[in-house]
Amino acid sequence: xxxxxxxxxxxxxxxxxxxxxxxxxxxxxxxxxxxxxxxxxxxxxxxxxxxxxxxxxxxxxxxxxxxxxxxxxxxxxxxxxxxxxxxxxxxxxxxxxxxxxxxxxxxxxxxxxxxxxxxxxxxxxxxxxxxxxxxxxxxxxxxxxxxxxxxxxxxxxxxxxxxxxxxxxxxxxxxxxxxxxxxxxxxxxxxxxxxxxxxxxxxxxxxxxxxxxxxxxxxxxxxxxxxxxxxxxxxxxxxxxxxxxxxxxxxxxxxxxxxxxxxxxxxxxxxxxxxxxxxxxxxxxxxxxxxxxxxxxxxxxxxxxxxxxxxxxxxxxxxxxxxxxxxxxxxxxxxxxxxxxxxxxxxxxxxxxxxxxxxxxxxxxxxxxxxxxxxxxx
Numbered sequence: 001x002x003x004x005x006x007x008x009x010x011x012x013x014x015x016x017x018x019x020x021x022x023x024x025x026x027x028x029x030x031x032x033x034x035x036x037x038x039x040x041x042x043x044x045x046x047x048x049x050x051x052x053x054x055x056x057x058x059x060x061x062x063x064x065x066x067x068x069x070x071x072x073x074x075x076x077x078x079x080x081x082x083x084x085x086x087x088x089x090x091x092x093x094x095x096x097x098x099x100x101x102x103x104x105x106x107x108x109x110x111x112x113x114x115x116x117x118x119x120x121x122x123x124x125x126x127x128x129x130x131x132x133x134x135x136x137x138x139x140x141x142x143x144x145x146x147x148x149x150x151x152x153x154x155x156x157x158x159x160x161x162x163x164x165x166x167x168x169x170x171x172x173x174x175x176x177x178x179x180x181x182x183x184x185x186x187x188x189x190x191x192x193x194x195x196x197x198x199x200x201x202x203x204x205x206x207x208x209x210x211x212x213x214x215x216x217x218x219x220x221x222x223x224x225x226x227x228x229x230x231x232x233x234x235x236x237x238x239x240x241x242x243x244x245x246x247x248x249x250x251x252x253x254x255x256x257x258x259x260x261x262x263x264x265x266x267x268x269x270x271x272x273x274x275x276x277x278x279x280x281x282x283x284x285x286x287x288x289x290x291x292x293x294x295x296x297x298x299x300x301x302x303x304x305x306x307x308x309x310x311x312x313x314x315x316x317x318x319x320x321x322x323x324x325x326x327x328x329x330x331x332x333x334x335x336x337x338x339x340x341x342x343x344x345x346x347x348x349x350x351x352x353x354x355x356x357x358x359x360x361x362x363x364x365x366x367x368x369x370x371x372x373x374x375x376x377x378x
């Protein structure tokens with residue numbers, strides 16, 4: 001019998017909830033939620049059913065939606081106003097004709113245009129923004145404060161935007177110590193804090209034994225960062241320049257790209273119980289179109305810390321496949337065997353309940369999928 005769960009799928013046209021009740025009835029889709037906003041990332045609390053969804057853009061502004069009832073109703077904590085608020089304020093007749101009013105002034109208007117990532121650090125919720133900044137909420141997402149230590153880092157003046165802007169897209173926290181936090185920024189690399197975000201240090205150095213040579217860096221365009229489960233600070237990252245692993249909290253990195261068809265890709269997922277097992281989705285590089293090599297989809301898995309890789313294809317399209325899997329669009333559940341799930345920019349969501357050995361398409365024709373997370377269902 002399948003395990004009941006809900007996939008939280010962020011798209012360019014709102015959040016979708018894709019549920020499997022575990023009783024053989026198949027997958028159901030609800031949405032779009034969150035006012036049709038672009039939702040870059042969403043997380044949930046399996047214990048009480050609360051949900052948080054982050055997103056926005058130039059038109060709506062930036063903010064975090066929250067639901068206390070599993071998605072039946074939503075409240076927006078707006079962090080920055082957008083151009084639509086300007087339009088409504090400048091043209092009251094237009095606003096009246098569509099029955100809307102501009103939102104009240106938001107506290108961070110002018111300093112950010114979207115929220116890109118969410119994570120729990122103990123009872124605190126963290127949110128990453130574009131341009132890169134880190135926000136925190138201690139009241140379940142109702143109010144937010146900026147953590148200035150990150151953007152006050154001495155290196156901040158030299159951070160350069162990636163193709164999607166200067167985006168803080170990955171946040172990881174140690175489950176046993178909420179003060180230990182890692183973030184990844186395109187394109188400023190990995191930064192870590194040991195004191196809850198007050199101070200930070202950059203962690204982009206390759207291991208001394210790395211073939212690139214002592215003092216070399218991984219490259220600052222990190223596409224996705226994940227912390228493995230367990231007490232050890234084992235990190236994995238998919239970088240623009242390859243796949244890397246760290247056994248010391250990012251203080252040194254070793255490249256583990258060998259054995260993959262390409263080093264380029266966006267997401268990476270790590271096993272919920274085995275830190276040596278991870279999954280990536282290699283793609284052709286930018287000038288090659290950013291789709292699966294040979295137009296045949298595969299998720300690649302390592303079970304030995306990146307020493308070797310295996311392509312997993314059963315149930316995935318093997319011809320004329322030109323989709324992209326974006327940086328936050330792959331996640332695992334916490335079951336045994338682990339389930340793994342990913343979404344595509346062509347609007348499909350694929351699921352495997354056996355660690356990638358077999359796949360099925362559980363949704364299609366959604367808007368462009370920006371993120372996938374998993375929440376166990378009560």
